[in-house]
Amino acid sequence: MKISKFLLSMFLLSILFVSCDDDDELELPKGDYENGIIISGEGGANGSVYYVSDDYATTESLIYKKVNNEDLGHYLQSIAFDNSNAYILVDNVNTITVVDRYTFLKKGTINTGLLNPRYMTVANGMGYATNWGSTSDATDDYVAIIDLDSYTVTSTIPVGNGPERIVTKDGKLYVSHKGAYTTNNKVTVIDIASKATLEIEVKDNPDELFFDNSGHLVVLSEGNTIYDSSWNVIGQTQSAISKINTSTNNIDEEIVFPEGLNPTLLVTHGTNMYYNLGSKIFKLGNSDSSLPSTEFINTEAAYLYGMEVNDESLFILDASFSQESKLDIYNLATKEKTISAAAPISASKIYFN
């Protein structure tokens, strides 16, 4: 259905092109990678970006390398977007590479003032990137403030250990602290204007962070692995989905997972959330207060490493670290796998472009 719709629109578009060359209202394509899915992989030697067309019919590998004839370095942690640009964060080389989000043509590089950059968000034309700092020091972590005209880090906001995801709303930044190589249990709220910070305590190792349709800030705490004195794994602290009220900064609701069940991925679309336990995906209504007892889809992925969802489909990344990963697309209505496509090495993130 989707494909036929797309083909139809292509057909109509081609007629428009042919018939009315001087039509002012026609929007020209912004680039080869407009309308499609961008998948990033952390990489072995080099992180990479793949593109899957909107109709899922074609996959183009290594689009950054193809357009710019160079590699990104390792490890590609995440990509942030604004209206025109994509910001590719590569942690081990302390680099954010700026590209046009639709052509992937390189526009600049930010590589001073960054130290293990992880995630970035854009607010009022400025970039805010979380940085672990040196992994030998748990007290030098910060959010870098980036001038997106000059591509330079203009100042920093010190934060607690291991800042991970960052989102923005109403003049505030919200940062989850997964704890880098150790552990942490905080979400930091930063007032952009005053740079004042405050911390909200959640369960251990908060990672995924987003606003749901009710306006709550939702955070997934993955739980922290516990070892005995000789470093044997003896358990993991409890995971939780916490819903923070951003006007009071209180946790309105916290759904705690039973011991031994530790999700690593959480996404939302519309009125639902989807999380994983191993390779199984569970569906949870945004207003549900208890966890579902059975899975929504059993993906049978060897290593479920990334997830995204839209109106029709659930997208998962079955990651390989030694060869190309797989993007598997499941129809939400039928729960059947519809498409399987190639994805980058150690594929971890999916973005709709």
Add this chain to the structure above:
Amino acid sequence: MTRYLLIIFIFLFGSKGFAQLDSIQQLKVVNLNTVKLHKHSKGYKVFALSDSVIVKNTESFTTLLRFNTPIYIKEYGAGGTSTASFRGTSAPNTAVVWNGININSINNGQTGFNALTVNLIDKINVRSGGGSIEFGSGAIGGTIHLNDQLQFGKHIENQFVSSVGSYNTYNNLYKFSFGNDAIAVKFGASYNISENDYKWLGTDGLKNENGAYDNLSFTLGFAYKLNKFSKLSLFSSKFAGNREFSGTLPNPSAAKEKYKDYNFRNLITYKYYKDEFTHVVKFAFLTQEYQYFANKNFDSFNFGNSKRYLLKYDLNYKLSSNSSIETFSELESVFGKTDEIEEKNRKQFSQSIIYTHQIQNIGSINAKVRKDFNSNYKIPLVFALGAELAPLKNTFFRLNGSKNYRVPTYNDLYWPALGNSNLIPESSLQGEFGLGYKANKIKLDVGVYYINSKDKIVWTPGGDPERPGVWTPINVAEATNKGVEFTATLNKAINRHIFNFNLNYSYTIAKDKSTNNYLTYVPKHLANGSLGYSYKRFSAFYQHLFTGKIYTTTDNLDNYTVPYYNVGNVGVNYNILKTNNNQLGIGIKVSNVFNKEYQVLPGRPMPNRNFNININYKF
């Protein structure tokens, strides 16, 4: 320490007392391990790198091997971590052997080729093919032998080699050797230091940041003839190295890692030989330590260290003038720990038997068998057979077959939360057939081999089905490696113009049996060669390396390959002084003479054209 003071004393005493003894006599070289290696290598190809080649390539062990042997070396930027692969096998399938003792790390089963210097080693032999019977774990693809050499007979010799090169590189070594009828002594010291901040070709002014290194090593050898039938010898070597680990594209300034290595090796040998029997008792004590600094600006580091005690007894019984039987008994106790692994002890007893037989005018054979008893796991019985037949003048056939193994490392077994104590040793079966021609001025050898390895230890995120995504080691892969190797050496003299030519070429097909894909980081084609010319006191050389394309992903995607490259070095030497007692040479070497942009591993450009001036004084 006292031992070093003693030897310095001997050196001072020696240079005063015996300096006038200039009559060079026929010197008797004592190098038991080289002799034994050749005796036990019937049917194998053994390369020899003499001290004159070694002192010409003092910049690194990696470079020495890369340009002179058929070994593929994975180097994480010049001067960085460096591991060897023989015939497409993995890094822990290459054993490095110091005076007969396998010195691969207990923690990771490998030897880092930039974590030791060989400037002071007198003789390096490289043997292709399995050797677990003589050298234990990891001797699957091949073995690299570092042998000290001592000389009895009246002599006293000093050698000083010093070089200055690009990127503030200084290599210095001093060797002293003294001997008389009953005593042989040697001492050496070497110090190397480099900024190693070479330009990254093909980039906008990037440099190899955080790549500096320095290292200091000492070596000591002593042998004493107790009487007509017995001899005592002692070898000791100490190494301390500091290295930074350089960065990667596109931002080398992000690199902050630092690494320190220390190793200390001691071997004492008592040999008694009378009539048909030779008894050798050896005791060795070896320590290794590394410190890894994730950020050189901080004091915190991770570490690993090991202590090994070895007691060996070798008995050689000469059955007849052309056959012998030898037994080797070895008791080993290893203690290893890291900052995250508590000290673990592993004990092993091994017994091997080697039978050697020579048939006059036809050839010689070795038959070998070994059984190990290990406190941690079962090690398979291994065996080998080798034969060299020369039925025709100048032409020979060689044949060998062996079963070999590699035990899991401490990291594989005990890594916190990840190690797998149920691992079993990898094992491999292999065979080789070669054909050669050997005459005065020409040596040719072509061989084919086949290796089948199973239960290979692989770290994978699916290792433990209970914990997807957690990297753990498992015995999983089965691989087959096959290939062709060709070696040629030619010497030609026209009047006083002497030419020599060396070529090594290997064609390697290494595949994962389950997928039938090529193994990663194995070039199908690898060739190196050198052309030398000398006339009176002048000599010049050119050396060349070709490394074929490698795959970096297990699905062999063309998008993720490291392209082939060619790189060449050129050098000239002139002997200012050349008498029996004094030799003074000066040389210039230009590495990467064509200024080629190349990478051995992705994201890590290798050095641009660089220069080195050296002096070599022997007196």
